Amino acid sequence: MSLSMPDFTKPESKRPDPRRILAAPGVAAILTILGTVALWELAARTLDIPSYLLPAPSSIFSTFPSIGAERWMGHVWATLRVALLGFALAIAIAIPLAIALVRSPALNRTLYPLLVIVQSTPVVAIAPIIIVVLGAGDAPRIVITTLICFFPLVVSTATGLAATPPELIELSRSLRAPAFREITQIRLPFAVPYVFSALKISVTLAVIGAVVAEFCASDAGVGYFIQFSTSMFKLPQAWAGLFVLAAMSLALFQAVSWAQKLLFPWSLPRKR
Amino acid sequence: METPAAIRFDRLGQVFETGSGRVEALRNVSFEVARHEFLAVLGPSGCGKSTLLRMIAGLLEPTSGAVEVFGRRVDGPREDIGIVFQKPTLLPWANIEDNVMFPVRHKRGRVGSHDRDRAQELLRMVGLEGFGKRLPDELSGGMQQRVGIARALHMEPDILLMDEPFSALDALTREEMGFDLLRIFGERPKTVVFITHSVSEAALLADRVLVMTGRPGSVLTELPVPVARPRGRETIKDPAVTELAAHLRDLLLQRDAA
């Protein structure tokens, strides 16, 4: 009897299981993207779609070498610089602000409605005003970016700071510890998962902010490049710019995820 | 001169003003806990047991009456009191040793080698030697609660307040933790106020059991546990303990029926 039983203790055959490969991280995503591009190419060629409506991927990719690495880098750097500085400024404002909101119920009552009003005002609409007020240079673009990406950071950080187990706050009070240590040693670390989920949203919003600013006034940047290419009816070139923007957003999002994994591994859900 | 009781409640009352009205949580509560006495507190849910503990710890001011600790009226948090909560509530980013030393680091901003030695000693005492460098979520619920106990003892408090510390544990682990407490407080006696919903736990661990009425909470009765120390595993089968547990259960059930 036992001889006819399959031996489950032996490892299965060494041949890689195709299902396992598909389940590996990233593989499914890459296959989906490649498949979409292939379909797109096929559709563009067989259906004869005019290139100003939807250029074929091949004609989009062929613009990359014709623009040249140096010009690309110049535009990417212009956008990245504004996005990152605006993002950094948003963090520098949002986290102290969130701490203040959690520490003081009075501030929470007065400042929070103001924040909601600022958030409800379409930044895209006030962007031209900001540019007029702050003049040329990076400053207005950084401010626009900050305005677009700081709100989720404030809300999420404040939520995280308030989500600390009440027992630990009582422990802190019973020790009569200095109030700032309640923030640094208990509330802020407990807010880390909240802060990072907001950082991931904000960093992609920062790219949007930088592009919006470039649309209003600029002579460099990927957003400027897209606008300029469109005005010259170079649609494949504009699409190439769009791809670059998407890649930038993705890379920044990944960078934030990696930073969390590297700096705060305990804040990630555990895999068992 | 008579030495003052470790804890004394004097006609204490507590009323909470909430958005939906007045809640009278405690009414005319008077009792004493002697130094190095282990007092268990039993009572229906919502009768104000946790509120009592928070007042001993100085986290909440009574609306009437007073609480005294070692003869001095409690008018704010004091450092000679350790608290063990129902949930371990450890810091998930700090290893076990750092969690045990957390009160010192939180109060003074840094820890010394003496604090580290003491953490090691306490971990040995609660049966977690060698786990100092692990993270909390690598430990079982019972082990985490032991860390919570070690943390509460690290500042060498005279008084230990325990609010249903074992209620999140399974029955067997819970019994095991009870025996451990007997051993730990056998080695170094402490004044303990121990809230529980388990009559047998109260009868096994305490010198005296305080039974409270439903809301507004007040003292229904106080019963001594007529069993000598040291106690151990066999104590749980001692007729005096089982009888007391049965009597306590009757008291609580009667109150519920009434």
Ligand SMILES: Nc1ncnc2c1ncn2[C@@H]1O[C@H](COP(=O)(O)OP(=O)(O)OP(=O)(O)O)[C@@H](O)[C@H]1O
């Ligand atoms: N901060 C507060 N504000 C308003 N009401 C409160 C507050 N704290 C406690 N209460 C009320 O006081 C009563 C006693 O609460 P407490 O938590 O002390 O009960 P308990 O005996 O510990 O109950 P349990 O056994 O469920 O833990 C409850 O009715 C509760 O709703």
Ligand SMILES: [Mg+2]
């Ligand atoms: Mg309670």
